[in-house]
Every structure is written in C-alpha cells, then in structure tokens.
Amino acid sequence: MAAGAQVRGWTGPSRRRVPRFLLQAPLDVTVLRSGIPDTVPGRSVNVCERGISAMLAGELVPGEAVGIEVRLSQAMDALRARALVRHQDKLRCGLEFVGLSVEQRAAIREWAKESKAETEIIASPTPAPEKKGTDPGGSSRRPKKRRRWVGWALFLILVAAAAGVAWWRWNRGWDELESELKNRQVSSADKPQAQVPAEVMEKLLVHKVEPTYPPEARKENLQGIIALDIVVGRDGSVVSMHALNGPEVLARAAMDALRWWKFEPYRVNGEPAVVETTVAVEFKR
Numbered sequence: 001m002a003a004g005a006q007v008r009g010w011t012g013p014s015r016r017r018v019p020r021f022l023l024q025a026p027l028d029v030t031v032l033r034s035g036i037p038d039t040v041p042g043r044s045v046n047v048c049e050r051g052i053s054a055m056l057a058g059e060l061v062p063g064e065a066v067g068i069e070v071r072l073s074q075a076m077d078a079l080r081a082r083a084l085v086r087h088q089d090k091l092r093c094g095l096e097f098v099g100l101s102v103e104q105r106a107a108i109r110e111w112a113k114e115s116k117a118e119t120e121i122i123a124s125p126t127p128a129p130e131k132k133g134t135d136p137g138g139s140s141r142r143p144k145k146r147r148r149w150v151g152w153a154l155f156l157i158l159v160a161a162a163a164g165v166a167w168w169r170w171n172r173g174w175d176e177l178e179s180e181l182k183n184r185q186v187s188s189a190d191k192p193q194a195q196v197p198a199e200v201m202e203k204l205l206v207h208k209v210e211p212t213y214p215p216e217a218r219k220e221n222l223q224g225i226i227a228l229d230i231v232v233g234r235d236g237s238v239v240s241m242h243a244l245n246g247p248e249v250l251a252r253a254a255m256d257a258l259r260w261w262k263f264e265p266y267r268v269n270g271e272p273a274v275v276e277t278t279v280a281v282e283f284k285r
Contacts, residue, residue, distance in 0.1 A: 020048040021112040027070035051096040192276035207262035234272040236263040254281040
C-alpha cells in the first residue's frame with residue numbers, strides 16, 4: 001500500500017496506535033504442525049512494533065502460533081519473535097507479535113530509521129459539517145449527544161473485554177503448544193541406540209534455526225562455541241539436549257534454537273533409531 005492511500009472498504013478513522021513502516025525484506029515463518037516445524041518463506045509488506053504484514057509462499061490458519069525470522073537490515077541481526085496469525089487473505093497474511101522485548105521494538109524503529117522507510121498513512125475522510133438545529137439553544141440536540149456518548153462508552157467496554165479474552169486465549173494457545181512439545185520430547189526420549197559422530201549427523205540435517213544472540217551477552221561481549229550433547233528421535237526431531245560448556249546465557253540461547261532443528265532419521269539395520277550426537281553452535285559479534 002502506498003503512503004497516503006485510502007483503505008478500501010473503510011470509511012471511518014484509523015484504529016492504529018503505532019506507525020507502520022513500509023519495509024520489504026525476506027522472512028521465514030515457522031509453524032509447528034503435528035510436532036514437526038514447517039517453514040514458509042515470504043517477504044514483509046509493512047512492519048510495526050505490534051505486528052507485520054507479509055506476502056507468503058503458502059497459507060496459514062488464523063489463530064496459529066508461529067515463529068518469525070526477518071532480516072530488515074544487513075548490518076543488524078535478524079529479528080526473531082513469536083507471533084499469532086490474525087488474518088489470511090490469499091497469500092497476504094497479518095501477524096501479531098507476542099511478547100516482543102523492548103530491545104526488539106527499538107530494533108524495529110532503528111531499522112525503519114536506517115532504511116529511511118516511509119510511514120504507511122491511513123487517511124480518514126473529512127467529517128461532514130454539522131447541520132444547525134432549528135432550536136437556537138440547541139436543546140433538541142443534547143439527548144442525541146448523550147445517547148451517542150453512552151453508545152461509544154458501551155462499545156469501548158465491549159472492545160476492551162473482547163481484546164482481553166483474545167489475549168488470554170492467544171497466550172494459553174502458545175503455552176499449550178509449548179507444553180505439548182515438551183511432553184512429546186519427554187515421551188520420545190528413549191534410550192539412544194547409537195552414538196553418531198557429529199559430521200555424520202550434520203549431513204542428515206534438513207532444517208536449521210540459527211540462535212538469537214542474547215542482548216545481555218552482547219553487552220558483556222560474550223562469545224565462543226557452545227558444545228551440546230543432543231538426542232535425536234526416530235522422526236529426526238531433537239528430543240533432549242544439554243550444554244557441555246560455555247556461559248549459561250549462550251547455552252540457553254543455543255538450546256532455544258536447537259529444539260527446532262530437524263534431521264533425517266538415522267537408521268540402524270534399516271530402521272529409524274534414537275541416537276545421540278554432539279553439535280556445536282558458535283556465537284560471535
């Protein structure tokens with residue numbers, strides 16, 4: 001949508017409370033379906049501190065919880081965040097961020113400033129002039145004004161209640177999703193049948209999520225290679241892991257990324273097997 005364009009089908013004032021920036025950048029949307037992460041590529045249309053509008057190469061389902069990775073600037077790290085699908089129209093999708101940190105919000109503003117992105121403007125129609133009443137004192141218009149304010153107050157109360165219920169459902173949906181993932185990992189963590197060298201498992205890696213460099217680690221200039229011992233299930237997903245070295249903040253960031261990794265099943269005697277291996281994740285500025 002170009003700056004200054006009118007919104008089709010909408011004749012009232014804009015309900016937006018934060019500016020949207022017209023930024024086009026490649027992004028990946030990862031959705032967890034049947035316990036298996038599926039990545040849908042696309043590009044952003046506009047971005048704000050509350051969400052992102054994007055054109056995707058596949059369709060999502062409204063209400064789905066997804067992970068977003070978008071690189072709006074080559075000079076900065078990619079923005080990684082959780083989001084909920086608010087609407088889907090053909091290949092255009094609206095996503096609302098969940099739990100965006102203060103640093104990530106500041107990064108969006110910095111990206112917009114750096115790229116000199118235009119702000120998407122939603123123009124509102126000019127209100128029609130009020131007709132003068134026949135009563136010089138305006139007494140005939142007071143009841144209408146009172147009813148109008150009462151109607152707006154009820155409308156705002158209903159909107160606030162609906163927003164609260166929606167927010168609670170979204171958070172509960174994400175918590176249930178993470179709980180199901182943890183339960184699946186625990187139930188699938190059978191005793192490993194083989195110890196597989198890291199270079200062998202690396203060839204079987206089919207989906208990799210890069211870790212987010214924690215802001216606190218960046219401030220303290222923490223960097224290095226984190227080695228982790230992981231157990232890969234029969235379906236190729238990472239079912240358990242623990243760090244073998246390094247600062248806790250970097251180890252935690254590495255494990256947050258590793259749980260989304262996906263391998264081709266390692267086979268023992270032709271059958272998929274639970275195996276143990278070692279991976280290394282590097283953090284550097």
